[in-house]
Amino acid sequence: MYKGAWKLRWIGTSRRPNSWCKIIRSVPRYRTKLKDIMVNISRIRENRESNIKTIKDKKKQIIEDVHRLKKEINLHLDKLQEDFMKELDKVEAGCCEKIESTVSSLSDQEKEIVQCNAEIENMKKYASDLQAFVGMRDIQNTITKNENCIQSIVQNKNVEKVVLDFSINANIQDFITNVKKLGSIMVERCSSETIELVRKKDRQAQILVTEENQSVNNMQLNFKRKIKTSCVETRGCCVTEKYGYLFTDSQYNGENLVAVNSNGKTEYTIEYHVLIVPSI
Numbered sequence: 275m276y277k278g279a280w281k282l283r284w285i286g287t288s289r290r291p292n293s294w295c296k297i298i299r300s301v302p303r304y305r306t307k308l309k310d311i312m313v314n315i316s317r318i319r320e321n322r323e324s325n326i327k328t329i330k331d332k333k334k335q336i337i338e339d340v341h342r343l344k345k346e347i348n349l350h351l352d353k354l355q356e357d358f359m360k361e362l363d364k365v366e367a368g369c370c371e372k373i374e375s376t377v378s379s380l381s382d383q384e385k386e387i388v389q390c391n392a393e394i395e396n397m398k399k400y401a402s403d404l405q406a407f408v409g410m411r412d413i414q415n416t417i418t419k420n421e422n423c424i425q426s427i428v429q430n431k432n433v434e435k436v437v438l439d440f441s442i443n444a445n446i447q448d449f450i451t452n453v454k455k456l457g458s459i460m461v462e463r464c465s466s467e468t469i470e471l472v473r474k475k476d477r478q479a480q481i482l483v484t485e486e487n488q489s490v491n492n493m494q495l496n497f498k499r500k501i502k503t504s505c506v507e508t509r510g511c512c513v514t515e516k517y518g519y520l521f522t523d524s525q526y527n528g529e530n531l532v533a534v535n536s537n538g539k540t541e542y543t544i545e546y547h548v549l550i551v552p553s554i
Contacts, residue, residue: 310472321469331457335468340456343356369436376432383420505530 390413397406427433505523511522518541519534531544 279531314471316471317471336459343456366438369438372432373436376427379427383423386416386420501534503532503534504540504543505532 314540345485393409397409401409401431501519503521505521507524508521509524509529510522517536519536521532521534523530523532523543533541533543535541
């Protein structure tokens with residue numbers, strides 16, 4: 275059985291020779307279209323892969339920016355903390371220094387009172403009346419002085435309780451309360467102007483219009499070459515992909531299919547009755 279015999283059946287007849295020739299002529303154009311599609315697929319794939327790389331690179335940049343921002347915030351907070359601690363030390367030292375001064379003054383007074391008590395006991399045991407009189411006068415002066423000191427401490431509010439407290443900066447508090455996200459991630463879409471697609475739509479449309487407007491009566495044939503065959507009456511011809519020729523030869527005893535190569539030499543002849551034609 276000859277493979278593809280069903281194709282040869284209507285090629286050799288006079289029913290649809292023009293349609294078959296049109297299909298054969300369309301093969302190079304279809305191949306060009308397929309090639310263009312493959313080129314466009316390759317270019318679009320490269321563009322999309324490049325876009326993926328751009329997205330991943332942008333992600334790395336965003337991560338670096340976030341880390342840098344975090345570092346800047348931490349450095350700023352460390353600076354604020356350092357300045358605040360210095361101020362806290364200064365305020366604490368000032369408060370404690372004033373209180374310690376009062377405590378030191380009270381300690382001195384306490385020593386004087388203890389000394390006065392000791393002198394009173396000694397005078398009771400050993401002092402004469404004159405010595406007791408002079409000593410009690412000195413003790414009275416000491417008592418008066420210490421009473422005045424205590425009164426001065428109270429009047430100067432040196433016995434008020436000092437409370438150290440802390441309030442957070444309102445802006446920082448607002449930052450903690452109101453700032454819920456570090457930032458917003460935006461996705462922008464724009465046309466890929468860098469893709470240069472192979473476009474032959476206009477040319478193809480022009481070809482199709484030309485083909486649609488053509489008719490057998492308007493076609494002009496150009497003589498290319500003359501081929502000698504053994505055919506008695508040629509009723510059909512077709513050019514193969516390898517630039518060979520197929521002729522249908524009608525003779526008194528039947529029809530034959532004659533194959534001629536590009537050099538004009540007959541390759542083989544097939545009797546038409548041996549062709550098995552499936553129903554189509």
